[in-house]
Amino acid sequence: xxxxxLKQNLHRVAVIASTLLSLLAPGPGRSAILRSGRSVPSLSxxxxxxxxxxxxxxxxxxxxxxxxxxxxxxxDAPVVSVEVWYHVGSKDELPGKTGFAHLFxxxxxxxxxxxxxxxxxxxxxxxxxxxxxxTTEDATVxxxxxxxxxxxxxxxxxxxxxxxxxxxxxxxxTEREVVKEERRERFDNQPYGTVIETLYEHAFxxxxxxxxxxxxxxxxDRASLDDIRDFYNTYYVPNNVTLVVVGDFDRAxxxxxxxxYFGPLAPGAQPLGRxxxxxxxxxxxxxxxxxxxxxxxxxxxxxxxxxxxxxxLPDAYPLRLAAKILSEGESSRIYRRLVYEKxxxxxxxxxxxxxxxxxxxxxxAVMNQGHTPAEGETEVEAELERLKSEMVPPQELExxxxxxxRDFILSRQSDESRGEELGYAAVILKDPNLLDAELxxxxxxxxxxxxxxxxxxxxxxxxxxxxxxxxKSGTGDSGLGVRGEEGK
Amino acid sequence: xxxxxxxxRDYPPDVPAPKPVTLPTPAVHxxxxxxxxxxxxxxxxxxxxxxxxxxxxxxxxxxxxxxxxQFVAGxxxxxxxxxxxxxxxxxxxxxxxxxxxxxxxxxxxxxLSVLTDHSELAFDLVSDMIIRPAFAPAEVERGRKQTLSxxxxxREDPAYLADAVFNRVELSGTPYGHPADGTxxxxxxxxxxxxxxxxxRYYLPSNAILAVVGDISADEAFRRAEKFFGNWQGSAESDxxxxxxxPSPPVSRDLSRRVVVIDMPEAVQTEIRIGNSGIExxxxxxxxxxxxxxxxxxxxxxxxxxxLRSQHGLAYGASSDLVCHETAGxxxxxxxxRTLETLKSVQLVLEQMKRLRDHPIADWELDATRGYLNxxxxxxxxxxxxxxxxxxxxxxxxLPLDYWSRFPExxxxxxARDVWNTARARLDPDRAVIVMVGNVAGFRKELKKxxxxxxxxxxxxxxxxxxxxxx
Numbered sequence: 001x002x003x004x005x006l007k008q009n010l011h012r013v014a015v016i017a018s019t020l021l022s023l024l025a026p027g028p029g030r031s032a033i034l035r036s037g038r039s040v041p042s043l044s045x046x047x048x049x050x051x052x053x054x055x056x057x058x059x060x061x062x063x064x065x066x067x068x069x070x071x072x073x074x075x076d077a078p079v080v081s082v083e084v085w086y087h088v089g090s091k092d093e094l095p096g097k098t099g100f101a102h103l104f105x106x107x108x109x110x111x112x113x114x115x116x117x118x119x120x121x122x123x124x125x126x127x128x129x130x131x132x133x134x135t136t137e138d139a140t141v142x143x144x145x146x147x148x149x150x151x152x153x154x155x156x157x158x159x160x161x162x163x164x165x166x167x168x169x170x171x172x173x174t175e176r177e178v179v180k181e182e183r184r185e186r187f188d189n190q191p192y193g194t195v196i197e198t199l200y201e202h203a204f205x206x207x208x209x210x211x212x213x214x215x216x217x218x219x220x221d222r223a224s225l226d227d228i229r230d231f232y233n234t235y236y237v238p239n240n241v242t243l244v245v246v247g248d249f250d251r252a253x254x255x256x257x258x259x260x261y262f263g264p265l266a267p268g269a270q271p272l273g274r275x276x277x278x279x280x281x282x283x284x285x286x287x288x289x290x291x292x293x294x295x296x297x298x299x300x301x302x303x304x305x306x307x308x309x310x311x312x313l314p315d316a317y318p319l320r321l322a323a324k325i326l327s328e329g330e331s332s333r334i335y336r337r338l339v340y341e342k343x344x345x346x347x348x349x350x351x352x353x354x355x356x357x358x359x360x361x362x363x364x365a366v367m368n369q370g371h372t373p374a375e376g377e378t379e380v381e382a383e384l385e386r387l388k389s390e391m392v393p394p395q396e397l398e399x400x401x402x403x404x405x406r407d408f409i410l411s412r413q414s415d416e417s418r419g420e421e422l423g424y425a426a427v428i429l430k431d432p433n434l435l436d437a438e439l440x441x442x443x444x445x446x447x448x449x450x451x452x453x454x455x456x457x458x459x460x461x462x463x464x465x466x467x468x469x470x471x472k473s474g475t476g477d478s479g480l481g482v483r484g485e486e487g488k
Numbered sequence: 489x490x491x492x493x494x495x496x497r498d499y500p501p502d503v504p505a506p507k508p509v510t511l512p513t514p515a516v517h518x519x520x521x522x523x524x525x526x527x528x529x530x531x532x533x534x535x536x537x538x539x540x541x542x543x544x545x546x547x548x549x550x551x552x553x554x555x556x557x558q559f560v561a562g563x564x565x566x567x568x569x570x571x572x573x574x575x576x577x578x579x580x581x582x583x584x585x586x587x588x589x590x591x592x593x594x595x596x597x598x599x600l601s602v603l604t605d606h607s608e609l610a611f612d613l614v615s616d617m618i619i620r621p622a623f624a625p626a627e628v629e630r631g632r633k634q635t636l637s638x639x640x641x642x643r644e645d646p647a648y649l650a651d652a653v654f655n656r657v658e659l660s661g662t663p664y665g666h667p668a669d670g671t672x673x674x675x676x677x678x679x680x681x682x683x684x685x686x687x688x689r690y691y692l693p694s695n696a697i698l699a700v701v702g703d704i705s706a707d708e709a710f711r712r713a714e715k716f717f718g719n720w721q722g723s724a725e726s727d728x729x730x731x732x733x734x735p736s737p738p739v740s741r742d743l744s745r746r747v748v749v750i751d752m753p754e755a756v757q758t759e760i761r762i763g764n765s766g767i768e769x770x771x772x773x774x775x776x777x778x779x780x781x782x783x784x785x786x787x788x789x790x791x792x793x794x795x796l797r798s799q800h801g802l803a804y805g806a807s808s809d810l811v812c813h814e815t816a817g818x819x820x821x822x823x824x825x826r827t828l829e830t831l832k833s834v835q836l837v838l839e840q841m842k843r844l845r846d847h848p849i850a851d852w853e854l855d856a857t858r859g860y861l862n863x864x865x866x867x868x869x870x871x872x873x874x875x876x877x878x879x880x881x882x883x884x885x886x887l888p889l890d891y892w893s894r895f896p897e898x899x900x901x902x903x904a905r906d907v908w909n910t911a912r913a914r915l916d917p918d919r920a921v922i923v924m925v926g927n928v929a930g931f932r933k934e935l936k937k938x939x940x941x942x943x944x945x946x947x948x949x950x951x952x953x954x955x956x957x958x959x
Contacts, residue, residue: 052534076532077870078507114497118798123500125787126856128863147506147866156500177801184757185804185824191644296754298640330577346637368637402584409533413871
């Protein structure tokens, strides 16, 4: 079922900005699939009466060893998705050990007492299913989506690697090289691929969000098998796990399987509460920070980051709506001003990187030839000021809520994305019921709320800007004095 | 983590075979003007998606104007006879709609998803965009500027360049051997008249398919299609415009079957593409090559991934694609690796191609691949979007609508020898096109192992020119 994916080229530039933002977290261990950002649920107050919202019934079981299992049946298609959320991410890494959580994600495919390296995925794939994993600042998530009859295999495989992992020195060395290739492919060799890393290094001084989940080459090189073993024994324990099962299954049977395979696993010995993790708090920023970099880029660009609160807090909801008002769709404010009317930018996007701890609200733009980052920043500033000085008209707020409602519904299309939303609600928002109930929080947002958060967060002393200037034009020779025919 | 030897190992439980997938049967209705309407009902979510496909894409670009099809499609939502670009954007955004327009090889499309209550608006907007696009000069200039900037960014992207150069060389002499995104030069030259001509020639009801998927009954879908598309001019009696038989401008003879290196001194990785010509979509070899491609570089067994990544740690990803257009195709392996290991990676890819050519396929590999392809259909047909993609693919290539229902049987009937024989006829590592985009200073000495090599500095690449280099 191979298709030409020309469309990807077509939209490649259109997605550069959003891709960049999704690059914050390293992707799946197995192959290059870029995740899109998390979609955000909401409910429009003007919701047409006939629209029946998808509802998810969630059943929770907590095993004696502390593992929490969430079950959501959906029999629309003969498919089942399993997600295992380990509550450990790059914010749990110490300086000098960046990239560990993600490196560890890779190792989880590399063999157990019972399975040879990568045999894990062979079992999933021969069913017609797919498996992968991703690591974020806050969590490491493993998933299998298969025809429904394979649920017992997925659960057995996940329980097996939760306790029986067995990594040889040789496999470890090879996988370190793979992770370095991943960093090169997804960041270092991409246009604008390291801009976000630069922004975070300057926007954060104390909190570990300062470093990228992919980590630095040096730290990945320094990682030892002993470090890795400690990491496994501390965080890869049932009491740090939320298991999500969504799709076509019988709940009694699924629950019995979970108890059978995961029940015997011993809980971890280390405390894993917030206090035990000793994650430093970022002190408030007091002055605007501007960083200028020159890069081998075709066009100038800039990315702005304003500190904002953690996801799930009251201010997160008006901020998410503000991002839609600013840049979702061609009628949005920043798109319209920078891209459509003034034609100074080829792409302009605003979005929040909402996470468990306070993170950044971004505006990113790639300028057209002949236009400077400063011009773009001035225009963005004007739009942010407008959010502070004028109330958003009711119809425009309704538009943003409708866009969020669409995201909510579309995220229920597949068991896999529904499972991801459920895991996120449970682990990051700390309440699985928010999968559906979070809608009410959006419903309650008023124009005054948006004005209030704009005034509170979109202020210069809260801002870090990275400006990108091209080193050269695209022409000229390679600098090596070589061209044309060679060989023979 | 335990340390020890593999002993007393446990095995995953045995499970029953997957339940058979019930493939949806699309309802088809042809309007008097020839427009084919396909309705697929899915009432589980309150969403309706319209995808209108015109059976002419980048392969229909005039030879001197690569990028025309994409330029036309990109302007469909930028103004019609009765609505400005901003009015269209406002109408879609206000109801939380999601719009996409574009051109691929063999088709151009508009896709709009809305909540159920707004489905009438979706028919209204999509028909307006397809039948009456304005191509207003101001919007054309705006689109031109955006496309030029996009092309400049993509020229710095090694993966994009590797794909574009491979496509240009491998499919030279077919209608698919030109840059579908256009070039800086062709985008500057495309006129409003060129765009209108392309639209007038190919955007005809008899050359189009409308798929309506989601929370709407087939009857209602057909009724609305009649109402909004019924007045689209063109008749069912007139044949669809002949497929463009004019090939893309060929590359010079010394470039075909050759090694091409794009020198990008700043690159820290080399993007590698290696492949041969493939097959057209309706070829009888499609099933066997689909299986062979899975074995070489698809999720099922992926020999390339295992060799380059698992065994040698040389790459994050390694895979192969069987690309099947209407009248031509390619079969290519792709990976990227750190500069100094470029030649080692190229040789490992060639080795895997040779292995598939010279050694029989094991029965377990065939079994694993059958298991993957058949079981995977449950995932492919899980969402409305997935169903629409599969059904439209069949209609675009004039394949029967029960194609996927018969697919498992076709794959089951193939023997390991059938697959091997078909693959051998196509795989020719000794004459493969090899494209590398990277910092040639890091692997120049070893390049001669590959025979004659053409090196082009990135700043001089011109995808339209016969020798790929700016004159």
